[in-house]
Amino acid sequence: MxxxxxxxxxxxxxxxxxxxxxxxxxANNGNLTKExxxxxxxxxxxxxxxxxxRLDLFVDELGDFISVVEIKSTDWDKVKENNRKxxxxxxxxQIWKYLEEYLEIEKIDVCPGIIYPNSxxxxxxxxxxxNYLNDYGLQVVWYDNDE
Numbered sequence: 748m749x750x751x752x753x754x755x756x757x758x759x760x761x762x763x764x765x766x767x768x769x770x771x772x773x774a775n776n777g778n779l780t781k782e783x784x785x786x787x788x789x790x791x792x793x794x795x796x797x798x799x800x801r802l803d804l805f806v807d808e809l810g811d812f813i814s815v816v817e818i819k820s821t822d823w824d825k826v827k828e829n830n831r832k833x834x835x836x837x838x839x840x841q842i843w844k845y846l847e848e849y850l851e852i853e854k855i856d857v858c859p860g861i862i863y864p865n866s867x868x869x870x871x872x873x874x875x876x877x878n879y880l881n882d883y884g885l886q887v888v889w890y891d892n893d894e
Contacts, residue, residue, distance in 0.1 A: 763803065766804075766890060779804065781805075784802075785800050803816060813849060814858040815845050815846065815857055815858070816860045819861055820864055822864070822865070823872055823873075824868055831875070839883050839885065842861065842885060861880060865892060873889075
């Protein structure tokens with residue numbers, strides 16, 4: 748029995764692929780890796796174990812730092828107001844798991860970012876998202892905006 752993926756998942760995968768392909772086509776400096784797998788150190792109260800993470804875009808050989816970029820197809824205008832901070836927190840925690848590996852374990856500087864498809868049209872929402880993520884050192888890019 749063949750199951751069709753939900754529209755939101757197909758849309759997300761298409762956006763993800765388009766951004767990765769665009770970056771790959773235009774990467775001049777550094778070494779770009781799509782779907783870069785890393786080992787994440789995780790320390791619990793009883794043991795230290797390894798988990799895997801997958802970076803959407805990883806750029807190496809940029810001098811003394813690397814760049815880690817997460818691609819999210821979130822349509823912020825459709826996210827309920829009371830769920831926005833929760834979703835932002837989830838995005839932030841995901842990226843910071845990757846950053847900690849490079850900052851604390853490998854001792855290398857990281858330039859982190861998140862790419863969303865479009866900036867929201869709801870008044871003040873774009874600024875709220877940017878301020879929230881910028882407070883955690885994360886750069887936000889609205890991919891399809893003409894800005």
